[in-house]
Amino acid sequence: MKDYLVLRVIAKMMIAFMLLFALYVQFHGELGPGGGFQAGVISAAAIILYAIIYGLPAAHRVVPEWVVETMVAAGVLLFALVGVAGIVLGGNYLDYFVLDPNPVHGQERGIFWVEAGVFITVSGVMLKIFYLFAGRGRDEESES
Amino acid sequence: MTVASHYSYWVTIFLAVAGLYIVIARGNLVKKLVGLSIFQTSVYLLYIAPGKLIGGTAPIVSSEFQVYSNPLPHVLILTAIVVGVATLALGLALVVRLKEAYGSIEEDEILAQDRDA
């Protein structure tokens, strides 16, 4: 779809806003609807839009496969380690109260990092699924 | 306690039965997964619908409001949706591999190929 000028220009404009909106949903999740899952899907959607318009190889240059696979694992690890931090600081697993001298701030801090982990993993997983399905058909066509 | 007052349950039951029917009656592997997703969707409704109180607001404590909706079902179902997404993705990935291995996504054709082999 590289030949459609309108699509290319609009997509380029949209992608920046989509990524920005993903960050808004991520950080505004405490006060309104949103959170790591939604934000992760939105940011992955931005990259997927890029891949659809400019082709899979271009998307691979922006976000290579190994980055995606690292994101999938790193987010889960971050989430789990926040839980372990609770144990290290003298509380139970996933205990946010002990993360800060002020328990309320501790809750906010814990949720922030957990949501960050969710964001990283979800956007990684969504991209990974897209890459896997989109990549399969391509290989067959080029081979045949 | 009339039939109409329980309409969300009727929708739930319809979705569950329709989804299961597709899983059982269709031989196309992708359609089976679609049916499975519909079946799972009925559970989302089963949990979320009773969590809503008419006139209730989001459960953020404030002196202005007396009635709050139950937030727990939403959290549970967000988890269930993620599980559903993972299941669907894995199922479709298996269908892609099946198509590559057998050249078909019809259950009876695949089973027939194995029987001949």
Added chain:
Amino acid sequence: MTSHLPILQVVVPLIAAPIMVLLRSGPIAWVLAVSVSWAALAIAAGLFVEVADGSLVSYWIGSWPPPYGIEYRIDVVNAFLVLLISLIAAVVIVYSRESVRAEIPRERHYLFYAMYALCLAGLLGIAVTGDAFNLFVFLEVSSLSSYVLIALGRDRRALMAAYQYLILGTIGATCYVIGVGLLYLETGTLNLADMAVRLAQVSGDRPVLAALAFITVGISLKLALFPLHLWLPNAYAYAPSVVTAFLAATATKVSIYVLLRFYFHVFGGSAIFDAQPMAPIWITLSLAAMFIASATAIFQDNVKRLFAYSSVAQIGYMTLGASLGSFTGLTGGIVHLFNHALTKGALFLLLGGIALRVGTIRFDAIGGIGRVMPLTSFGIVLGGLSLIGVPATVGFVSKWYLVLATLERGDWWLAFAIVGSSMLAVVYVWRFVEAAYFREPSAEVARLREAPLSMLVPAWLMVLACVYFGLDTQLTLGGAGAAAAELLRGRQ
């Protein structure tokens, strides 16, 4: 640190999985998998010692008190199960290196071990959690990873087996969630212990009855109760050898635990449960599993499929023991759960050795294998004897208890049924003996060597455990008896 044992039991393998993916190295992933499996075994042993005297360990995730937060609740029932799972995992993972190297493409090794760690974390999570919805999440963690593990089998039929398991497993898990949802609507809680207390006071019986039905069907699908077992034979037959051994020894056992937990602890105190004719239904289905699945096993031409059908039959013995409702019956059921896990684990590990050398495990390809792989074949014969229930093997101990329980009830015909279906086991075990020892090895088979030591030692450890626990029953019967007593306490 000891107060955190319940959560560490789950989190240690759970953290290992993403680390394996990050490091992208098969050998390192194997070392990690071995370390977390053995760590899980040590934690499980610590927990078992802690609760063996009948005490209860309660762990509050995030320090939120139950019933509001998620509670991990360990009593002697799940401590016994956790010990079993991590014991099997610790043995299987040592064995896995050689077998995985032969059956899985090299670049996927680290993903294989990551999936294995996730599956282990899920199974352990089901066992330790005291929260109905958390249980569903762990059920799906273990199920999704086991679908992937099964699909890694070399035969293309593994894909279809994994797909069918995915469909049926998801229907089962969804039925379970529907049941839990109805219970939540009725009681307003998801904590299993709290739910049991509130269910006893519930007046309306229809939602509870529907919940009981949904949970029964959902979990029965997962534990492959006859006639809901259709996913099991293919899944076990075409999965990689390591996966078959691991899943056969743990996955269905965990589901049986969930069923027992719900029947005896959650529904146990409610009048609705007592009003249903549960025992006749379960005894009928158990008997059907014991006879029909055993009879089907006899006519299989794939050894793994044969033992997979035998698994369905053995599950029938466990549910039969539980449905008798008496202390002896329940002890027999639970000890059979432990014993059968050891037996089937040993059998599938040894069959993995044959699959490695021969490349297939169809009866027509392994004729005369007893002469070229004597240790492997003899191990399989010992395991087979345990399936039949010959004295001095674990199978005898559990069947003895089951027979005692039927005699206690005065049901002579049930005792005869147990012995009769064991005769069917003689037939299908004999099929292997006949193929391995009474046929001339073909030219191809004659060239083969014994399985490598790294596979033989773990497999024979399991075989020896089958014999050891058949003679010294203190740990198994003691643990199962304590678990049965704890479960029956919920019925009063």
